[in-house]
Amino acid sequence: MDAGSGVEPSPPREEMTPRRKANNVWNEFISEAYQTGERYEKQYGIPARKKLVTVGSAYPFTTALGVVFLALALFPILIFLGFSAFILTTFLSTALIFAIILAGTIVVGAGTLLLGVMSMTFGFSLFLTVSGFMAFIAYRLYFHLREPDGRGLGAWKAETMMRFGLVDVAGMRGALASSGSRPTLPNGKPVQ
Incomplete structure (x- = not known):
């Protein structure tokens, strides 16, 4: 604003510091x-x-007795309340710390037990899975060697490799469908 307008500029605002x-x-x-x-x-x-x-x-005597009793009892009452609050907070904090430590110990112990059970379960499931695969593979070997529709040891080997994903499935199906061509591995080499 210019000096001739009659309006004075407002003083700059003081910035509020954290102390203020x-x-x-x-x-x-x-x-x-x-x-x-x-x-x-x-x-x-x-x-x-x-x-x-x-x-x-x-009742002047009763009032004086009450006032004196209150004045004398105030300090012990305050000490009792402070001591009670101190004991309560001490016991609660100690119990809370003990409970957290005990709960942590129990959780770690239960986790260790769970890890052992899960390891045993994994081993048992691995055993059952491998046993099932081996029984199926043995059954298919029996089928290929003994049954009239079986095609022999080479067909069993090709079928087994296909089932384990070691050969091209589409190529293997084509090879099994026609008895003239040999199945190939995913890299293009024929199955031996």
Whole structure:
């Protein structure tokens, strides 16, 4: 803006630093705490004092006894509450740490047991799978050697290689369909 317009430029805004922000938050907290204290004083403190004065006027000995007892008992009560809170938090944290360690130990032990069971299961399944394959291969060998439709040891070898994926399946099917040609491996060489 120019100087002749009559409008003065606003002063530059101060940048809020983290310290100023913290001071503002702290000042707001103190202000809120003070206002809350004032409200409690008006709602509870003043009426309680008036009631204490009224009761104290009617029953001075009982009121004095109660005030002295409260003054003397306040310190032990606060110590008891603090000690109880300390014991509670100590026991809870100790129990939590112990529970985490115990649970971890149990999980590791169960994992070790699971690993052993899975290893045994894998070994048993491998044994059953290989046994099944071998029984099937033996049955097919018997078929090729003893049955009238069997084509001999070469056909059994070609069929076995095809079933294990060692030869070209399409070429093998063609070779098995026609008895004149020889089956080939995936690299093009004939099966021996």
